[in-house]
Each structure stands twice: as structure tokens, then as C-alpha cells.
Amino acid sequence: MNPDQWHRVQSLFKELVDLDQDTRIERLESVKTEDPLLFEELMSLLAADSDDTSLIDGFAIDQLDISQLIDHEGEQIGPFLIAKTIGSGGMGSVYLAHRVEGGFDQTVALKLIKIGMGSEQAIRRFESERKILARLQHPHIARLVDGGMTGKDHPWFAMEYVEGENLLTYCDRLNLSIEKRLELFLDVTEAVQYAHKNLVVHRDLKPGNIMVTGDDSKPLVKLLDFGISQIMDESEADQAGIKAMTRAYASPEQLNGESTSTATDIYSLGVILHQLISGSHPKEEFRSRNSHPKPFDKELAAICEKAMQNDSSGRFQNASDFGEEIDAWLKNRPVSSYSVKPMYRFNKWMKRNRAASLIGIFAFIALAAVVLLYTNELQKETERAQQEAETSEQIAGFLQGLFELTDPALSRGDTLTAFTMLDRGAEQIEEDLQNDPEILARMYDVLAEAYLNLWNTEKAEEIYKKSLAIKQDIYENDHNEIANSFHNIGHIYVQDGHFEQGDSLLTAALQIRRSTLDPNDPAIGLTLQRLGFLKLRTGQIDQAEELYTEALRIFETGTDNQSVMEAASLVNSLGMIHENRGEYEKAVSNYREAVETLRAIEGDDHPRVINYLSNLGYSLNLLGKSEEAEPYIAEAIEVAKQVRGERHPHTALAMNEYANFYFSQGEYENAEIMFREILDIYIETFGEEHPAIPVIYNNLGNTRNNLGDFEAALEYHQYALDRRIELYGDIHSETAQSFANLATTFSDMERYEEALEYYNKALDIEVQVYGELHPETAYSYEAIGNVYKYMGQMNEAEQNYLKGYEILLEVLGEEHIETENARERLVELYEETGQDEKRDAFLGN
Template sequence: MKASQWKKINTLFKEIVDLDPERRSERLKTVKTNDPLIYEELITLLKADSDHTSLLDGFAIDHVDLSDLFPLEGVQVGPFLIEKKIGSGGMGNVYLANRTEGGFEQSVALKLIKYGMGSDQAISRFLGERSILARLQHPHIARLIDGGITGEERPWFAMEYVKGKNILEYCREMQISLNDKLKLILDVIDAVQYAHKNLIVHRDLKPDNIMVTGDDESPMIKLLDFGIAQILEDSEPEQFGVKAMTRAYASPEQMRGESTSTASDIYSLGVILAELLTGCHPKKDYRKENCTSVPISKELRAIIDKAMQDDPSERYENVSELSHEIRDWMAQRPVYSFSRKPLYRLKKWMNRNRVASFIGIFSIVSITILVLVYTHELKNETERAQQEALRATRIASVLGSSLRSIDPMQNRGEELSALGMVNMSTAYINNELANDPRTRSELLITMANIYANLIEHEQADSVSSIAVELYQQLEDTTSFTYIDMLADRSIILDKAGKYDEGLAMMHRAVDLANRYLEPGSLEFASVHLDYTYHLDVNQEYARADSILKMLKPIYENNREEAGETYDDFVFYMGTNYRRTGKFEEAEEYLYRSLELSRARHPGIHEQVASTLNHISSLYQNMGRFEEAIPYAIEAHEMRLEIFGPAHLNTLAAHSNTARAYSGAERLEEAAETYRDVLAIFREEYGNENFYISGILQSYGNVYLRMANYSRAETIIRESLEHGERLLPADHIRLSYPLKGLADALRKQGRFEEAISYAERAYALRSTLPDDNVDQIGARFTLGICLWNLNRQDEAESHLSDALTYFKSRPDRYSAQIAEIHGLGFE
């Protein structure tokens, strides 16, 4: 149809529509005689006008889309030049347009009411959508940019142009995980919740109105099309547009033409959630196996079912409740639309709190063992056994309090974290055992060790201090119980950053062990095995090696009796061989440790994860970085399950993965991983834990490898600042940022600045064995700085020893060898 023909039809329609039937018939006969085609179009429009099927009030002719008769490509609308048509809705077309005024480039989605949609109701509805968008400012809602009236009196508005795919297409094409799908739907819910808070119901939520834009690493949800939205405070909210809907996603009340509310959007979200998670629309019954691309849990099905209840009053009261239920499922918390039974809640708590669950299970086992032990002793020494039985009863009551703390009947339905559980048990010990210092001190040191494992170092320090003081009052300071307590507290002090105090206490424990414990006993060996922890921290690997060799016959001859402590010994042997560069022996012992720990702890366990992490580090030491990566990743994933993302053990494995990436020359992946580690660490611990220095140092080293020396300098300077603030001035850990900063500066030709840092790094490492790789590294950096400052005589011995070491491992140290040769030094 030509535009001229449409104008003629439009004129005739308005002339004929109000005529009485007789006059209308006569006029139509005339039209039929003169132009049969126009007559047919008029008959169709007049019939449509008499039907009750219109979406809106007004003449049928006002709802005919004539846009194709009047193409708009290249037409200026306000400050925008239309490029092409990209979509069409009930009453408006959407065009891609580009700003031509204002002095900057901008692409927009320009919505223009269709030709023919000229009724007052249609225009009012179109302007209503523009008004709604103007009041919604949310990152997940396409924002309004501009609006106005064309020269032909047609309203228009420009929105943010969203380039992407609808949520179903995006998830299908990217094959994203269940959790990532839920994260996307939570963003949708967040946008809908914002609209509801602004008293706006969308009423047309569907996948086509939910776009995913941005890159694959950080997808962004954008909610579109508020064309049939309802403002809840309007006096006549249903005056028009009652039947305008997308039937596949519309709520039952919308289908019945009844009034709508926020509950209608909740129903639509339920439909979208079902289709997103199962790959099928609920009308096809998402429970059928052949209609489920991704199996979903009964809890998620319960969430969908509640959102899609026919009766609006049976749905979630608001979208926030729907969001909370999804988040609860993702965090392994109870989903109350599925079940409120205590056993279900307990199961969810145990899955979520593996450490606390272990404490509870350990409590049951401990109680059983104690009862058996003390029942046996009752047969032999009545009076003594009665006293010990009383202690056993007290211990059982303490451990029982831990179990009761997770009973919903006792805790009034409040779910306790592992920390909360330990806090309750510690308070119970201090209150109920005030008159029994021996039992109280023995239990408090156990609680202190648990606090340390939960990275609650201040609590661990305080509780262990009380335990030691209580036991000292008993004047039984030559027993293994007391000596072992000192050894435990020494490690707690070290982890709390009190290095000198911790080492002094360890020396005290070792001295007592040497004087009062049987040299060949497992108790004697246990204290010395703890001592190797401090030697490892202070990089006294040779000394640790001599102690481990002394302990070897004790553990090998008492393997069964030693039990899990034997496993610890094997692990320490492997890690210390790795530190001393005896890689073949390290590999043997670490794989033995992995075999032992997996046999003793099937499934996931920290000892398994720790061994995997050290195997990764071993392969990095050997220059086999690609082999190291999967071990580090497995250790990290296991610790995520055990501790969650923010625990120091988890972050250590995460950092180890980054180091492996760096060694494998996957530098961008390494840098990105370190950024993740830093973000998690700072959110959880701020800058007050000394590990921040080590993480920053390793992160800076990646930029050294990238030859981005100024960036490396910035990061490593921050590492050194934290290290000097949080560590003793002579702590060997400070040598790492000192050497790193020296390397960053010398690589920029700033040798005068670099030399002082290089000298300090070497001074801290000078006590290490001559063939220690860290000492060699410090000497290499110092030698390079000295040589470039024309102090060749001082540099020569450092460079000569470093070159000899590097030539023994040419595959790994080819760059260092080349740098030394580049000085003219042979």
C-alpha cells in the first residue's frame, strides 16, 4: 500500500465511521464502485472497530502500524539520527540512533510511537512509559536519556542502548553454571525490587526484556520495556492496557483480566527462573526428565513452585523474600519454602560448617573414648578412678554443650557459626570448671588451637595464655601435658605475630622435654616435631633436617602407636627436603604423605589439601610449572569446601596457584589471581595481618616478570611498608620485599636507590647456607647493583658464586646467567 492510498483510507474512515447504518451503506457502495481495493481495507477497519478485541480504547485505525510506509532510516529525531529499526512493541518501534548534537558520540535505543497509534490512550500510555523510566535509576535497568515530540506530534524517547543477548540465549550459548545463572537472576530480582520500591510493577517480565551485556567475565543484566508497567499509586491503574501481556509469562490474574500487583511480577520471575534452570518452559512441566537440561534440587523446585502459586497470596510476599531464598540455597542455608524441620536445618548447618561439624562429631567420639577409659580404670583404682570419672563427666558436659548449641530447640532457631560454637564452649568451660583448674586448662588449650585454626589469633592467644597460667599453678610443670601445652602456645604466638615470644616459649618447651621426657618416647618426639615448625618459619632448614633425622627412628619404630602424628612426621620430612633442595627425597615423602592422608581421611580434608599444595610448590621449585598448576588448583578447591574463600589456608593455596601460573609464563592469569587474593584478603583482614606483605610481594614479582618495573615498584613498596610495620626488623621475611624492590629499581637503572635495599636483603639472608637459593638470589641482586656502581671488586665474589649456582640449573636460570654475562663477567 502506498502512503497516498493510506491517507485516502484514513480520510474515508473518519468520514464513514460516525454515519448511521443506512448512510454508511450508501457511502460504501460509492467507494466500492470507484476503488475496490480501498473498499476492502475500509470494511476490514470498520469491522475491527466494532469488535471488542482491541488492546486499547479508541478507533481500530489508531492501532494500525504504518511505519513501513514511512521509513525512518536517516531521519533526525531530536539530537539523534536514526540508523535502523531494531525492534517493535505493541505501540512503539525501537530504532538504533546516534547522537549528532552535543559534541560527543552516543548510541541510543530510540523508541517512537508507531504511525497510526494516534489515540489519546495510546499516547498517554507511551508517555507513561517514559515517565516511569525517568524515575528509575538503577544499574540493572536501561536508563532514560532524552525525550520529546517530533514535528508530526509523535512522542519519542531515547534509552540506553543495550547490546547483548536475552538471558536465556546468553546462558544457553555460554553454557554457564547453575550458580552463575542464579547470580544473573538475583540481579534481575534486584532491579525488579528497586522498581517495586518505587511503586512500579513491570507486568511484562520475560526473557526478551532481560538482556545480558558486558564481557564474559563480568556480564551485566539490563531490564527493558516498561511499556505496560503500572504505577501502584495511580488512581486508575487499570484504565487501559488490561489485556496487554505476554501470555507465556503472565500471571493467572493477568490472564483473567483482574487487577495486578507486585505478586504478578513474582509469578513471572518464577516462570523465568524455571526456564532458566531447566531449559524448559513450566507449561511443558519442568519436572519431566526429557525436559530438564540441568537437574535442579528439590529446594530450587520448591522456590519456583512458591513463586508460581496460582493464588497471589500464596506466593512470596515480596521479591526480597524470593531473593533471600535463592541466596540461602547458594550459601547452603535452609530453604524454608522447602522445609522447616529441625533435622533438615541441622543437616544444612553441618554441610555449611564442616569445621564445627567436625568438632561435634569429635565430641561424640571423645565422650565415648573417655567413658570406656575411665570405666576400665574404675576396676583397678576406685578412688583415683572416681576422681578421673568426675573429670570425664565434666569434659563430657563441656563437649555436650557444643552439641547442644547446634540443637534448634536449645538455640531458639539461631544458626551458629563454628566460631559461635567455640565461643559458647569456651564460656561454658570458664564458668562451669572454675573450681577444676586442671580440666579447665586442658580444655582451654584445645579451644585455643581451634581458635587458631579459625584465624581468631587474638582469642587463641588469650585463651592459651589462661590455659598455661592455670596449669603452672598446679606445680606439675615437668609433665608432658604442660610441655606440650607450651609447644602449642608457642605456635599460636607465632601465628599471632608474636614471633620472638613464640620462639622463646618453644625453646623453653624443648629444654623441658630434653630434661624430663624419655628421649626415645613419642612425647619427646612430639615436642621436637613442633619445634621444626619454628625452624621452618625462620628458614633454619638445615637445623630442622638434623632434628627430623633424629626423630625418624622413633616414629618408624612406633608407627602404629604414633598414629596420625606419624603422618605429620612424613609430611614434615617432605616439606623440609623441599626447602633444602633435595627434590627427589621431597617427592618421595610428599607422595607418601598424600597416600597416608587420603587413606586416613577419604574425601576432602585439610591434610590432603596441604600436601597437594606442597607438591605443587615442589614442582615449581623444580621448574615444572605446568605440572604444578593442577595440584595447586585442587588444593584451593578443597580448601574452599573446608574453610570458605577467606580463610588464610584457602588464600595460601589460591596464591600458590598464582605463583604456578607466573612460573609457567601465564602472567595475565597470575596477576588476575593475585588481584582476587588481595581483594578477598583485604575485605576479611584489612592491612593488619603480616601476610598482606607476602601477597603484595608475590603480586609485584609478576609485574617484574612482565617487565613492567614501575608497576612492580609501586606494589612492592607497599609490601615493604606493611612488612616493616608488622614484622620484627630482623625477620627474614622482610628480605623478600627488600630484594624485590631492589630488582624493580635496578631494572629502571636506579642503582643508587637499589643498593641499600639489596644490602639489607642480603644481610637478612646471610645466615642461610651458602647453597640456599634465597641467599644466592640476594647475592645476585647485590652483585648486579655493585657492578653497575663501579664497585666491581665487591661485586665479583657475589656474581661468581651466583653464576656457579645458576649454571648447575641452566634450564631454570638462563635469564640470570645471560644477565651476568651481559655485564662482561665470565
């Protein structure tokens, strides 16, 4: 369509729109006969004119953008030369343009009013946008550069050209953490607050109007498009006829055609925030197919909910208040949109001031008194059945927060006092909640977890089982609370080496959780993680990897800190898989990622950092990079001392890794010194009867053995064996380890018959615990082969070497270092015995 044809259409349209229905039909018939194409164009325009969603009341002809019919490329507007079209909005088309006058280079986004929108009202709105931009000078708002009238008296203005991505696309591309997303969103609230202070309401806030530009390391938010903004000191009459909006982000008052205000922008910001955090629009009608919001933090959900209140008076008073709530969440301060209850604010304070809140035992006792007082209050409140569930949930959360303080990381290692306070709390709860079994069971769970924080698995197991007994009386067998108990007790069984019992309970917990919860529920992920650890401990490497990978997928769907932390834990666990397969480079990569992720969201002093650093150092040492490994192992101890205290068992665990490092480097004296210090910490913390004690005696036995003090080594190993039999019985992996270590010392003493006896005892147990196809079983065959070789019984040595090699080949693969070692033993045996044909056949020559 050329300009003459367009003027013809325009003239006929304005003629037809004023005619009555009958006369209009008659006139259209004549046009149809004269020019069928012209008739079709007119019918389209008349249909558009009757559409309620037109931008400005008046002629539809004024809203048709025929700018696309006219090529402006190469045309100069003011001091700018148009390069190309980059967008088309409600009233104007936007072009990329370059300054050609003024003596300096400048690229702008130049906006021209659409051809055809020549009504006074349209021009007035276009000029209003220019006036609005002129009064807004803010680093997060695209600024006005220039403006004027074309030679044809069409208004234009040039804005700062913002090259980048919209907020959602940018955050998703970089997979930004929830904290980084919120920091960018705070820049948006700051820009909106500035506009509101300058009496401007945007009225079309949406992701497409919020751009992120600049380098990814220093992103800059820019707010665009004030085309339908309202200046608050204008009368409603000045705003009449404006119906433009983006429905997905429009407030209820906009959709209803009512007056707008700053609260309109607050609503739109709430929708954007929800989408930014959850990955999906809060309203199903505006979501893409198969898109569902990811679960996110309850406090952030409350902020979104307040911003999106249907009643504008229920929203935040201004954008600044909105931003302050987000800032409060980022700084772990109370979020008033979520709760104003004293206990909630108290818990927030506790999390921010852990060290200050636990200066002495008197503070702890005072807190315990609050717990008991609040428990009594709970008993009274449970009489009101309607509020029972909510109240018990609140009290459980409050007690969880308090009993976390029994962790010596927070109570300066005062474990005796912590145990005493927990015991007293358990007695009081049992006394006060006998008539409320549901809540009593929940309190037992809280207490048991507190004992776990103190590494007392025996007491934790006892209390978890009390909780389970109550739940089995009041719930059906497939209730999720039953699954919770199965998960908790199964976890303890795995920690204590009772793998068969642990497997049974964790599998049952997983079945219930899968049948009652959403497939991406974190609870399912946690049980998968525990089962993965069990499979790893029992040598079922492939199954462990499958379970860890599925759990990781679940936690990667979450955006809250806890999900990110659990994902980091699973990356660390997958590092253990690689380590077990001898893929040390991959293991190191996983451990590094786990450390960096956890530190990014929790800082350098989170307890899990201790384990991840130790693992990283250990794998580097396995790679032969001992100089690079040692600083990480040493750093793990320093973090442990800072977070847990000098005499905490977690610190001792990190020290154990350092002692093992010394051992691997042949520095047996240094290893022994550290093992003895670890033993002192464990005995001081747990007493002589704890399962950790024989582990250290075992390590001391290995150290003495390598120093040539065989008699002392036998004493240490025999003590460890006796304690393990008392703890676990005759058939247990720990018991097998002690038998094997005693056998090693006997072998080094050349007491070969005794060595064979003890190695075979270890082998029998391992076959029962792990099965024939397991690396530990293979290692015993290899060790037995060594003893027969020392005794000169080469046939028996060969048979055992072959059994061990075949198992390792099947379980670990041909390229694993342990498989290669087993292959070399056989080759050496064949060479020493002159069996060249067997050697060649074995090597495939």
C-alpha cells in the first residue's frame, strides 16, 4: 500500500465510521464493487474500531501502525540518522539511530509517533511520555537524550540505547542464585520509588521493560518504556481513554478500568518478583504449557502475596517498603509481611547473633526455661482443635531453632551441659505432653535431632524409636509421619554400620514419600541421598550414583538456600563416586564445586565446608598432588576450630584426615601424635564406650605397625576388635576391618599361619556383609594371595590373586588403579615363577 492508497483508506474510514448502520452497509457495497482490496482493508479497520482493547478511544485508523510501510532507514531526524527499526510500541515506533551532528559519537533509541496516530490525544500522550522522561534522571532508568519535531510536525525523542536482556532472561541464562536475583530486583524497586517520588506511575511494569545491561560481573538494571505512564498531578480527565496494559502484569484496578496509583506499580512488581523467584507466573492462565512455579521460601512468598493483594490498600505503601522487606530477607532479619509474632522475631535474632546469644550457660538455661514455658502454653492451646495443627507446627519450628543451639559449634563445646539440658527437656516434655501424643511424637523428633547434633546416635535412635511407636498408634501405615521416622532411624542405622536394617527402613520411607508427596519434594531427595550413601558404603557404586543423581535433580528444581545447599552436598557425594572409581580428576572437580557453591551462599564458616575441604585435599593427595592437597586439609581444621571449637569431635574428624595425610606421606610419627590428640578429644566428648574410639585405636595400630612396633600394633588392633565385637557383633564391616588389620601385623611379623587365619575371618564376614562382588572382598583375596606368596605357595597365591583381580575388574573396571595393581601382582608372580605363557596370555600378547 502506497501513501496515496493509505490516504484513500483513511478518508473512507472516517466517512464510514460516522454513518448509521444501513447507510454504512450501502456505502461499503459500492466500495466493494469498485475496489475489493480496499473493501477488505476497511472491514478490518471497522472490526478493530469495535474492539474494546484498543489503545486510545477514538478512530481505529489512528491506531494502525503503517510505519512498516514506510522505510525510515537512512532518514535524519534532528541530529540523528536512523539505522534500523528495533521495536514498535503502543503509540510510537523505535529506531536505532546514530548522532551525525554535534561532533561526537552517540547511539540512541529514537522514538517516532506512529504514522496514522495523528489525533490530538495521541500526540498529547506521546509528548507526555517525553515530558515524563525529561523529569526522570536516575541510574536505573533509561534517560532522555534529545527531542523535537520532524519537518512534518511529528514529535520525536531520543533515549539512551540499552543493549542487553530482560531481567528474567538474564537471570535464567546465568542461573543466578536467589540472592543475586533479589539484589537486581532491589535496583528495580529503587528506580520505581524514584519515579513515584517524581509523581510518575509507570503502569506497564513487566520483565520486557526491565533490561539488564553491562558486563555479567557488574550488571546494570535499566527501566524502560514510560509510554503509558501517568503523572500524578494530572487530572483523571487527562488520562481518560488509556486502556493500554499488559494483562499478565496489570493490577486488578487496571483490569477493571478504575483509577490507578503507585499501588498499581507495586502489584506489577509483586508479579515480577514471583516469576523471578519461582520461574513461573503466579496465575495459571499466563503460564506456558507444562510450566509450574518452583517451591520457594515462605517469607519471600509472603512478600509476593502482600504486593499482589487485590485491594490496593493492602499492598506495600510504597516501593521503598517493598524493597526493605526483600533487604530484610537477604540480611536474615524479620520479614513483617510473613509474621510479626515475638517468637518469629526472636528466632531471627538468634540466627543473626548466635555467638552473642550463647555467651554462657546461664543464657542457655534461660532459653530452656522459655522452651518449657512455651510447651505448657502449647498444651493449653491444643484444646482448641481448629488451631492445633498450626500451633504445633510453630512450636516444633521454635524448638528446632533452640535445640540447634545445643550443637557445640554454638555452645563453645560445652557438651556436658548440652546433654544435661536435653535430658531435662525430654523429661519435661514427656510429663507435659502425655495427653497430646501427636505433638509429643513431634517433640521427640526435635529432641532426637538435637542429640544427633551432639553426635550421640545411640540416644537419638532411642528417642526416634519412641516417636515411631507413638506414630504407629495414631497414624495409618502409609502416613508421611511414619515415613519421617523410618527415614530418621534408617539414617542412624547407616551411620552405625547396620546396613541391612538401614536399607529396609530407608526403602520403606522412600515408598511412602513417593506415594504421598510431589515428585520434586525435598523430602524425597533427602531419602534418595541417604540411600545413595548406604549403597556407596556397601560398594554398590552404580546404584549409589543413580540415587545421588536423582536426588540432585530434585534439589536443582528449588531456588531457596536449603535446596542449593543440598545440591552442593550431592555434588560432593558424586565426587565420592568418582573417587571410588579412581576418577580422581573428576572427584576433585566435584569437591571444588561443592566448596565454592556452599561458600557462595553460606560464607566460609559453614560446618559442611569442613567436610568438602577435607575431601578435596584427600582426592588431590590421591592424584599425587600432596603439596596442593595439604593446604586444603589444614584449612578444614582451621575452619573446624573456628566453627566447632578446638575440642569438638567434628574438629577431631578433620584432624583425622590430616593424620591420614601424614600416614600416606610416610610421616608416621606426626600421624601418631595427631591420632592421640584425636583420641583424647573423642574420650573427653563421648567417653570410652563410643563407636568412634575403636576407629582411632585401629589407626594407631596401623601407625605402630608401620613404625615396626608390632607388639604395640597388635595390642591396639586387638582392643579395636574387642570393642567392635561388643558394639556390632561378629558379622559387621568394622569387625572385618579389625581382623584384616591384625592379619596384616601378623604377616609383617612373618607369623603367616595366624595372618591367613585372620584374613580368612575378615573375608568370611565381608562376603556375608557385602557379597562376593565387592572391592573389600577383593582386597582380602589379594592380601591372602600375598601371604601365600611369602610362604612360597605359588599356586594358592595365584588362585587368590585371580579371584581378587576378577572381582575388581567387574566392579571397578579395567582402568581403576586397584585393578591395575592386582594385574601387576599376577604379572610379577608369573615372571617370578617363570610362567611366561600364562603371563603373555594374561596380558593378551
